[in-house]
Amino acid sequence: MLSSSRQPKGVGWTSPLKSEASWRCEAPMDQIDRTSRLPLYYQLYEILRANITRGEWQPGDMIPPESELIERYRVSRTTVRQVLDMLVNEGLIYRQRGRGTFVAHPTVEQALVRIVSFTEDMRQRGFEPASKVLSSGLIPAPQDIAEKLQIEPGEELARLERLRLADDEPMSIEESYLVHRYCLGVLQGDYASNPLRQALEREYGIRLVRAKQVIRAILATPRLARLLSIPPRSALLFIERVSFSQQNVPVEFLRIYYRADRYSLYNELQG
């Protein structure tokens, strides 16, 4: 029954975005609409998921047993279990036979599976995050970045370079390159205190839903070393990431230089 955890299927996902942020949130949609063309399981998925992400159900809380969900939403057990399976695969809940189903405690592990903001990432690691804008401006796209963003070289990019701090100590340097055409005027914002992702979503209706990244180890250049307060030629964890919008269009190219003495990545593999 279960759909891939990656992406709900068979739910007209090929249709172009309907006016930014409609059919979601606002009226929190806590009931299933049987006239909707959305599958029941998907509606229920959104409802339960919202209960968790909105914090209504806290980590460790037991969520209503299947029997109650069946009654409350008038769907079959199969449908309820399909939804719970999706949430289990996402790592949002876990089940214990004979005991119940519980909201999972977020783990750091998600860092290598989900797109996580610097702020979120640091909080999960127990640091207090802060940022400082080092430079920003419009530039023509260099060859290599243009390729990764699937645009013409020379097209206008918004470039934002930030120093990221954790507990007031340098953690990383981030260079963002945004296809300016999609977010004209984006550099007006104050990205020392406000997440760039939030601005993209709120101001431009762009949600970064997918990303590809390459992870490398490099040596710190003198400039990076100085900015990060480490000796030159220290080891850095270096990530290059291309992020895609809900339309599956490359929007941002990101370079992150992490201090290797403070930052590592964690993930889980399957056989």
Add this chain to the structure above:
Amino acid sequence: MLSSSRQPKGVGWTSPLKSEASWRCEAPMDQIDRTSRLPLYYQLYEILRANITRGEWQPGDMIPPESELIERYRVSRTTVRQVLDMLVNEGLIYRQRGRGTFVAHPTVEQALVRIVSFTEDMRQRGFEPASKVLSSGLIPAPQDIAEKLQIEPGEELARLERLRLADDEPMSIEESYLVHRYCLGVLQGDYASNPLRQALEREYGIRLVRAKQVIRAILATPRLARLLSIPPRSALLFIERVSFSQQNVPVEFLRIYYRADRYSLYNELQG
């Protein structure tokens, strides 16, 4: 219906290992045993999965339609779909409504999601892999490794250190630490040419089905630099991994030092 893709559940996994290597392989088990205590879906999963990993079904091949699987294995559609969902979540197959279900083409991206042998990894990257054993022997478990393997410090470990080559050029150094109790005599094997994982599975019935790893950047020590043919204090991509058997018991602790000039990791994230 679907279980987590991570690990089949509700299948007596808490029970201690049954005499190494029973209930698997040997007779390739292409029929469902209704007297078995293993769930039907799990048996069918093993059967279909084997068809793919043994190469009987090739990438791009259409696998039998659900209706045929129902008939052939005498199970309900729900059960068949549960199995297919597991395989979809693993990325081994994909479905196309109205067309059929097909064996997926393996992608390099899997490197950060699936456990991949050095051999496989290098072939995917277009290199010809080779290995050289640098040292091997039995040692008492040091504190830090014992913790990660959830055993007592001092328990006997089989240690194997190998130089890994790609196109005859050093690529990485691997230090394996195996809980010797589970694989007595494992060091007799020739692991310059034979995969350690294969020996574990064939000789000891141990399949490494899950792993947790941490990824770091470090500087090469003089010894590592010499072995890897790079200047001292070069950047290395450093991975520490704990691998778990099908009983969810930690079996192997692994340290890999990759030449950063030759090796990087790739993965995809979701929003």
Add this chain to the structure above:
DNA sequence: TAGTGGTCTAGACCACAAA
């Protein structure tokens, strides 16, 4: 039109945890 996968129902019996 025939065959495929996508969604959904209303049951059943079981294993396990906790009281």
Add this chain to the structure above:
DNA sequence: TTGTGGTCTAGACCACTAA
């Protein structure tokens, strides 16, 4: 003993693809 999740069945109707 009760309530939970785990497994399984035998249907149904739909949407999509390809002939």
